[in-house]
Amino acid sequence: MTLTVVKPGLQTTLQGAPYLGHRHLGMPAAGAADCLSLALANHLVGNAPDAIAVEITLDDVKLTVRHPIALALTGAAEFLRVGDEDRALHALVYAKPGDEIHIGPATQGCRSYLAVSGQIKALSLLGGGSTYLVAGLGGFKGRALQADDVIECKQAAISETTGKNTPDGLRPIISDRFIMRVTIGPELSSLSLDSQKMIFEKNCQVGARTNRMGLNLQGLALDQEDGSQMHSAPVFPGTIQCPPDGEPFLLGPDAQTTGGYPRIAQVIRADRHLIGQLHPGSEIQLVPVSNERATEIYRQKLSLLTPWLGAMSLW
Amino acid sequence: MNGFDIHACDDWLTCQLKSLDTVHAASAVVRKQEMWLEVVSGLDSIAVQFDPARITPVEAINLFREHLSKPQTSRGTLAAPITIPICYEEEFAPDRQWIAQKMGLTVEALIEWHSALQCTVTMLGFMPGFAYLQCGEDVTEIGRLPKPRQQVSAGSIGIIGNQSCIYSFNSPGGWPIVGRTPFTLFDPAKDEPALLSANQNISFRSISRSEFDAISRELSR
Numbered sequence: 001m002t003l004t005v006v007k008p009g010l011q012t013t014l015q016g017a018p019y020l021g022h023r024h025l026g027m028p029a030a031g032a033a034d035c036l037s038l039a040l041a042n043h044l045v046g047n048a049p050d051a052i053a054v055e056i057t058l059d060d061v062k063l064t065v066r067h068p069i070a071l072a073l074t075g076a077a078e079f080l081r082v083g084d085e086d087r088a089l090h091a092l093v094y095a096k097p098g099d100e101i102h103i104g105p106a107t108q109g110c111r112s113y114l115a116v117s118g119q120i121k122a123l124s125l126l127g128g129g130s131t132y133l134v135a136g137l138g139g140f141k142g143r144a145l146q147a148d149d150v151i152e153c154k155q156a157a158i159s160e161t162t163g164k165n166t167p168d169g170l171r172p173i174i175s176d177r178f179i180m181r182v183t184i185g186p187e188l189s190s191l192s193l194d195s196q197k198m199i200f201e202k203n204c205q206v207g208a209r210t211n212r213m214g215l216n217l218q219g220l221a222l223d224q225e226d227g228s229q230m231h232s233a234p235v236f237p238g239t240i241q242c243p244p245d246g247e248p249f250l251l252g253p254d255a256q257t258t259g260g261y262p263r264i265a266q267v268i269r270a271d272r273h274l275i276g277q278l279h280p281g282s283e284i285q286l287v288p289v290s291n292e293r294a295t296e297i298y299r300q301k302l303s304l305l306t307p308w309l310g311a312m313s314l315w
Numbered sequence: 316m317n318g319f320d321i322h323a324c325d326d327w328l329t330c331q332l333k334s335l336d337t338v339h340a341a342s343a344v345v346r347k348q349e350m351w352l353e354v355v356s357g358l359d360s361i362a363v364q365f366d367p368a369r370i371t372p373v374e375a376i377n378l379f380r381e382h383l384s385k386p387q388t389s390r391g392t393l394a395a396p397i398t399i400p401i402c403y404e405e406e407f408a409p410d411r412q413w414i415a416q417k418m419g420l421t422v423e424a425l426i427e428w429h430s431a432l433q434c435t436v437t438m439l440g441f442m443p444g445f446a447y448l449q450c451g452e453d454v455t456e457i458g459r460l461p462k463p464r465q466q467v468s469a470g471s472i473g474i475i476g477n478q479s480c481i482y483s484f485n486s487p488g489g490w491p492i493v494g495r496t497p498f499t500l501f502d503p504a505k506d507e508p509a510l511l512s513a514n515q516n517i518s519f520r521s522i523s524r525s526e527f528d529a530i531s532r533e534l535s536r
Contacts, residue, residue: 023353023364024342025501025509026439026483125503135443135484137503186322186329232440232447234355234362236327258357258440266324269367291372294325298367313368 001067001118001155005145006100009059011212013131014122014139014151015113016052018237018315022126023257029237030132033212033253034111034276035315037075039305040166041115044072044092046156049312052122052129054114054151058279060105063114065095067155070117074166076109076174076277090166109174109277118156133212134254170308177283178274180267183294185240187230187262192223199248199264199286206282207247212254215278222246224262235259237315238267238275240286250275268294270301273314319380323372327353328379329362335437335449339514345382356438356513396516399481399496401430401472402527407495410460414474414491417456429472429493430521434479436511444483444501444509448517453477463489470495472519481511497530 005012015038018031032038032055039049047053054061056077073080073089080087081102087093089112095101103112122129122139131139140149188196199220207216222242235241235251241261242248248264252275265286267275278284289297298314305312320331332338338356345363346354353364365375403411403426415425434448441447453476465487467473473480473490480490483500500510511517522530 020352022443022508023355024346024439024513025443026441026445027443027501027508126508132443134486135501137443183324185324231358231360232438233357233360234327234329236353236362236364256441257355258438266327268324269326291323291325295367295371298325302368313366 001065001069001153003054003063003065003116003151003153005061005063005147005149005151007060007062008145008147008149009056009061011057012061012145013055013133014052014120015055015130016122017050017128017130018253019126019128019130019132023234026257027126028132028255028257029253029315030138031128031130031253031315032113032276034075034113034273036172036273036305037111037276038113038115039309039312040090040170040172041072041074041113043309044090044164044166045070045115045117047115047117049309051115052120053116054120054145056103056112056114058106058110061103063101065099065101066097068097069095069153069155071095071101072115073103073112075112076106077112078104078107080104088165090171092161092164106279108176110279110282111276116153119154121152121154132254167308170305172273174277176279176281177285178278179285179287180271180274181287181289181294181297182240182265182267183289183291185263185265188264190224190230190262191242191264192225195220195222195224198222200288203283203285204248206278206280206284208280210278210280212252214249214251214255215275216247216249217284218247220246220248222248222264230260230262232258232260233263235263236266238269238272239263240265240267268297269314270294270298319383321376321379323376325372326367327362327364328372328375329360330379330383331360333359335359341383342513344385345379348378348382350378358437394512394515396518397511398518398520399498400520400522400526400530401494401496402522402524403429403494404524404527407468407471407527408493410491411493414457414493418454425493426521429474430519432479432519434517434519436513436515436517437478438513439509439511442482442484442486443503444511446481446483446500446511448479448481450477450479457491459489460491463487467492468495469500470497472496495527497527497534499534
């Protein structure tokens with residue numbers, strides 16, 4: 001079974017689970033930027049929550065299929081068209097041989113996930129297959145999809161069932177304004193007292209230097225009290241660092257493993273999937289929570305999701 | 316706080332340590348414990364990531380402290396010292412001329428000096444297999460490039476102050492470049508994908524362009 005790329009869009013990659021346990025070798029997590037939308041799409045087609053799917057960024061994308069397939073689309077896309085028909089997001093959908101699958105551009109949010117029943121073939125890397133673009137590893141030849149690329153897929157048996165939809169209450173709200181809850185980073189105190197307060201009082205906007213590695217946050221202009229250079233230290237997806245120019249940046253799934261700028265805050269694991277929906281111009285409000293509260297929120301979120309998705313984790 | 320300077324976020328914690336030696340010893344001990352999803356070293360700190368569905372940050376701090384308090388009998392299995400061949404020819408060493416000038420050396424003397432350095436891998440980071448090395452003497456004249464290069468080739472050897480680095484992939488980069496090794500720094504098909512590991516001792520060997528090509532050919536077979 002194959003999917004042929006007709007219109008590749010801005011940055012369309014194969015993404016599933018993150019790489020775990022290799023950060024000490026300099027290997028970042030990679031994997032789906034919005035792991036919740038990935039899991040919801042995979043579930044509809046009967047895949048494991050972190051199976052590899054097609055991650056689509058902002059732009060519209062067209063693919064054609066040669067064999068009957070079951071598919072599901074979640075995330076930011078405005079519409080899904082299969083052949084001549086408009087189909088719903090968050091629903092199990094079937095395509096017939098020759099159908100064109102047209103995934104609409106994002107009107108709000110940033111990324112969409114197209115899951116297909118069966119196993120999408122990706123370059124095997126450290127036990128996974130997600131694309132790590134910077135080093136050209138994993139996924140489809142280590143790169144974003146281009147026109148005429150043919151994605152291969154090990155077909156799963158399709159038994160046509162209808163009416164399988166993500167329950168309303170579990171559909172993430174895709175927006176251009178997010179509240180992101182953070183815990184305090186180890187070097188928050190390197191900021192002036194005013195700046196330490198300001199980051200939680202003033203909203204910030206995602207700037208233009210935005211990709212899977214990180215996003216710059218504008219509108220805060222933070223002061224660094226303690227200008228002393230810190231030594232390179234471990235960072236993670238969701239870490240917010242502040243360089244000397246006072247414009248913080250938020251690390252994404254492809255973030256490098258260590259960094260030399262003060263780590264002022266950390267987006268909590270429960271909210272980190274929202275990073276995948278940020279684009280230049282998105283508005284963010286950072287809200288501080290305690291570690292205890294963050295753990296509670298994460299466990300509550302999982303207990304809300306697992307009855308539908310089965311055992312899973314967010315990353 | 317039991318002597319440890321620990322800061323926890325909701326799914327990772329970091330501990331400030333005195334020296335790079337302590338960092339390497341601590342990471343060897345902590346890495347043996349299975350509950351940590353990641354164990355990452357910095358230059359003077361170590362961080363571990365955990366699954367907050369399984370343990371809370373407070374539990375993680377207690378466990379981590381317990382692990383660090385274990386008698387550190389071994390310093391982990393230290394990788395055998397390795398000699399890295401470097402070709403210092405101009406096409407691989409775009410910055411060798413001005414570096415030599417700043418250090419008051421001829422290009423030949425610069426090559427002789429650099430290839431005789433004894434280095435230790437401080438950590439891997441930036442990209443998979445990218446190695447930061449600490450090399451004996453401090454050369455304060457050599458700082459970061461004022462404008463990073465768009466493209467630095469895999470295998471390039473950078474130098475800033477008393478640190479060197481080896482680029483593992485073609486990537487942008489701000490280190491002045493003095494040479495290139497034909498070795499592959501990160502090969503995901505191998506059981507141990509990274510050629511180097513933290514705390515490993517490294518020496519260099521100056522090679523000619525033809526030897527560089529021969530090693531490259533050998534490796535790509």
